[in-house]
């Protein structure tokens with residue numbers, strides 16, 4: 001039987017607290033993130049009347065087009081990436097308030113122009129403006145932008161208004177650079193002005209993980225390694241690097257997906273039950289958990305627990321796609337991984353000895369993010385029948401459903417127990433940019449609940465840093481999987497050696 005699960009933004013709650021007279025500056029407005037995620041999210045906010053009436057979007061970039069071309073281009077992207085048919089009246093409320101600024105992040109003139117722009121807008125509004133600054137550039141520009149903003153006092157609130165900074169992930173490229181970046185930002189911004197984004201935390205299905213495991217008595221007592229055999233967290237994408245070569249060559253799959261999104265999912269799944277759902281309390285628990293994850297110190301441990309891959313040309317969604325090394329701008333001998341598997345262990349009482357497999361890849365056969373929880377195969381027998389192997393599948397996307405596998409006697413004369421799948425379907429119509437929509441609205445409302453605290457970021461870097469450092473020093477035998485397949489052959493063998501199987505993609 002299927003039940004439909006719908007996720008709805010509580011628009012009333014969100015609308016409450018969105019302030020008037022706000023300017024959103026997007027640094028990196030000519031990039032992929034802006035067109036694929038931020039603009040569709042802003043359009044949805046416009047559509048749901050969640051944007052302030054006095055609102056401006058200023059896109060800043062080195063390669064950005066002039067305002068009319070920028071607006072035209074963004075319109076096409078919103079049409080392409082929104083699940084709703086675009087409605088002109090909503091688009092116009094946004095487009096009429098959009099501008100572009102062709103500017104170099106390193107030049108003083110840029111910040112002079114921003115200041116002028118704010119003053120002109122304030123004059124026309126006849127009041128001071130709230131400023132929300134979104135750093136969506138390549139992370140290597142973050143420090144320069146922040147220092148330059150402060151030179152022109154663009155980090156300070158204007159009058160009684162606020163000034164906030166959203167910083168895209170990855171925050172730094174390793175633990176040390178994250179500490180340094182945080183020092184630079186911390187010099188000019190108070191902690192309550194900084195919003196470190198991990199857009200997966202804006203996804204409803206991820207927010208639901210805690211509720212699912214903590215507020216259901218039937219799962220709570222068995223949520224440990226005594227009953228759970230292993231957990232898999234999968235992120236499979238059909239897209240490649242989408243013109244983000246410069247970014248991806250600095251990051252790779254582990255920095256891009258595991259250090260942030262997948263470790264956050266893992267934390268929600270495995271933290272100790274908090275005494276209440278206060279965000280700081282949950283963050284404390286997440287840090288405790290992340291600090292309990294075993295860090296691989298030796299090359300042998302990394303070799304034994306991690307696998308990397310890079311895609312060869314292949315067919316995805318019936319289309320022939322080129323290999324990673326043939327993407328414009330990728331060096332012919334690129335050592336960057338587009339696929340990774342990392343097997344982790346949490347060294348605490350609850351999760352002692354139980355493996356957690358994180359798996360992520362680009363150019364895979366299907367888009368899917370899911371959690372798979374396999375319960376133990378009990379060796380006990382009941383009337384000569386083996387007990388069924390239970391499992392739970394929590395789909396994060398595209399639909400966000402739940403699947404529970406139980407043992408069942410099929411109708412008829414008493415026979416063997418058969419597995420039965422109970423399905424709770426996710427709402428298929430769930431809107432794509434929902435996560436960003438939610439988080440941008442939260443930042444405007446001053447609610448940092450779904451943003452990441454600095455100590456979480458550092459703990460996550462400590463887990464992945466040795467793996468990345470080890471891989472950077474050693475040339476891999478790439479490419480090693482065809483686009484449109486489930487990753488390199490070693491990945492399949494890897495889990496088989498553990499006597500397990502990957503969850504289906």
Ligand code: BG6
Pocket residue numbers: 199237256257397
């Ligand atoms: C981003 C990564 O953070 O998340 C991208 O940089 C990835 O490489 C994206 O494609 C996946 O997010 P979503 O919401 O599209 O699943």
